[in-house]
Amino acid sequence: MILAKCQAKVVSSPLMQRKLLKGFLLQRMVASLPMKSNFRVRIEVIRKLECYEPSTIEPVGGHVCRVAAKGCDYYRHSAQDVAHDVFYHYPVIVDPDGSPWVEANRYLLSRLNAIVPAKHRTLESIASDLAHFRQWLLEEEIDFLTISSRPRARPTYRYCAYLHDEIRFGKLKAQTAKRRMSSLQNFYRWIEGDGVKFELPLWLENDEALKFKDARGFQRSKSVKSTDLTRSFRVVKSTNDYSEYIDDGGKLRPLPRDEQMALVAALNAIGNTEMILAFFFALATGARLQTVFTLRRQNFLGEPYQGAVSHRIKVGGGTLVSTKYAKQMVLLVPLFLYRRVQVYLNSERCQRRISSSKHVYPESGEQYLFLTRAGQPYYMADNDPFTFLYRSPPRGNAVTQFIRQQLKPELYRQGHDFEFRFHDLRATFGMNLLEDRLVGHPLDDISAQNQPNFFRLLMYIRQRMGHTNLATTERYLNYQKNYKLAAHLQYGYEDHLESLLKAVEGCCELD
Template sequence: MIKRAKKLTLSTFVQTEVTTEDADRASRVQLANGSEYFITPVEQLDFEYDEVLGAIQVALPVRFNLYPIVMDSKNVPWAEANIFLLSKIKNSLKVVMSTYTSLASDLVAYRQFLDESEINWIDFPKNKLNRPTYRYRAYLKMLIETDEVAVTTARRRMGSIIAFYRWLHAEGVLIPEFPMWKESDHYIELKNQYGGHYSKHVKSTDISIKSINSNNPYADEIDDGGQLRPLSIKEQKWVLEALLSLANTEMTLIHLCSLLTGARIQTILTFRLHHVFTEIDNPNLFEVRIPVGPKTGIDTKNDKKIVLHLPLWFYQKLHTYALSQRAQKRRQKAVNGDSEDQYLFLSTRGAPFYQSKEDLHRFNKDFSLHHAKTGQAVRQFITEKVVPFIRQRFDAPNFNYKFHDLRASYGMNLTDAQLELVSHGERSLHEAREFVKIRMCHESSATTDLYLQYRSNLKLVRSIATEYDQHLVRLAQTELEVDRS
């Protein structure tokens, strides 16, 4: 069996340094050969909250959960890569470990290339095409051409390796005989959320992988935090019928929450019990507004503060579910038990479907997982249960969807309803646009416009395609008639 470089994830990690026996907080480490040495935790300044004093600066051990380690093909930690990772993490104001896990994966991919190609990663000869950076770029380009990796993935990997070598050079660890790449300065023109233009100075290298942004306004997807496909009303009915037939209460409520509010998966799955614990019975109220984002206990993309608008009937469904024996049994099995701060949605074993940023940031010495919970169970349920059910029940062999498509479906449902009001003169187009923008929590009106234009663009494409197909049919029939004569 061929051994390859790989990434290990440590459930817990505490940085230490070698010290003497009489040092403060020294711990003895006994090796298998009988020798021993002493270590002490490495500390750095951080902030803790005191009920009396508020936020105070204290020295805390450098410690993390779900810490990634880069291993080479000999199953030995790659020292330089791991020190680079640690320096990046320690210099981050707020550690999001998934970011560094991705960086570790990029370093592993590079190490695999080096080991399998037998390339010395610190040797930069005169011929630039033999330098490891240029050879890796050529390798990534080949993977792109053979459709083994996406352009965006290759671009990110190359960027990670450039950052790695920049750090090595800045730290004085690597002073290559010949340049690692050719660098140049230039300015790029950008547009802010208000439509204003500004320039940004960037450094570019000749080994960077360029990707051309080609947003196609006539595609059947919308670029809204990813390429999303709004489900048609018929497809939405298919999904709901499948969920009801599969009889999984949690998955049904999670899907409905996205279809009714446009919330992303991390927002829905980090709802807490106290957010739906208040009983509301007001006949004049038709929706319940729930603030989400920082300091609410509910995560949002980019920590943005927004407000979700839940239909009253759906809020009451969530309230009923929260009080049900089914939900209570799950909470009793969970860490921190049946408390108001517990996640609303839990697995049968009491595990969260998604761990909040706050929970992941908080160090837990008893942490036993080797990966973060980020909604994998929901995606697996869609792939293994919902999609196969729909394909078989409705004879739709090509049907597929991602959970995030439900957000786009909500956006299109909202847009269609607003445009209907515009067509009847009950609302101006500007008012419709602003309403959709606020409900979808878009920072840029340009994203909202994608929803407003989606139906007409798709209709135009299908109309042109149909006309062109009919034109080809007429041409083919004419040629066939000529041949027969």
């Protein structure tokens, strides 16, 4: 069975949605396919999904459409129940026999009803969780709408037990299992809201107080719904303040100064201009990969103010440059780096890559700053009008491939063996920024004797790194105090042990 790849016509009423899901499919190659062990539930992605309501009433300026199978005509009206008329990279859950899973796909459609509809990556994540559940249902021959009188025999509890078995056998992480169970519960909640009534409860639910720190660092709490299913997957977070990693949207490892120098030497040896500039940009601004590789030419066309040492670039919501959660922020680009990027823009190498690009934007300045040799972006912004041309838009895979296939081997050739990811440059920027501000002013002295200066330091780092939560910024300060202290003590202890071992070696032979 093949799904329509380029465009699909979608309607918003429940009755028409049921018809639409069957209309997604092209003519079947066979009437039905028998269940086979190698056939699995899969997700097909429609690159461009058009949402509208069919009607026999002709709108002003409307055009007639024809349903090939029925041989009848209709007109397209703007859909009233969705925020946008077009949605890119829409996932569809398909059963092994090629037919769509109606209820799950209607649920995914409902996620487009919000004022700000779910992003395609969010929808694909939900679709992946539900496809996993569907595969389990088919293998166990379970009807997900049939609720047993025995609680542990109900689909939700049986699936929960299955996920726990997967965790126990090391096939699944607890955090992933908890996410899948949460997706399943939201699906069942939608089913109940859509009119399906279950005589018995699918889980036990109660209110819990969730404690957190707000953007200003104050302790807050809010009431959230909790179920016995998701509670069974509680993930205990590590509280190791002496770890070599910082939790900042992932486990990041700030690179020591010697590793930074080794990284620069390896990049210079490889000679990839785009990677050299991109890595330096991340080191100098703390920008994430998605921000660095969605920078545009227009961001480097302006002239800095007279006497300025850095140039301000606005990124995030309202710009063409992507940030996490579309957060608006300003990057301070050192003038020496800004000038080098301007030189690169006028280079033959850059012009050659731009001419190879198949994407022609209304303004030449909207073209990405960094392009591959084939003229493709390393990372495509969500608001890019050409995303629908890709089954999977570029998301930095080429950068990861460069690190794995070229950078790490070069580091190893030069005698360095340390783990590294592009995102670690962000943590490295944060620690460099902190240490530069602490020159001659130990952190303990600032925090203990001069609270205003300590708070200003905290706010400065938070602003430069674009942290929403102040607790994230505090982790950098804790890292600077705790990890380096622990490393210093560990080295001292190891030297002590080595001296003891040498004393033993003097008394007896050790093979």
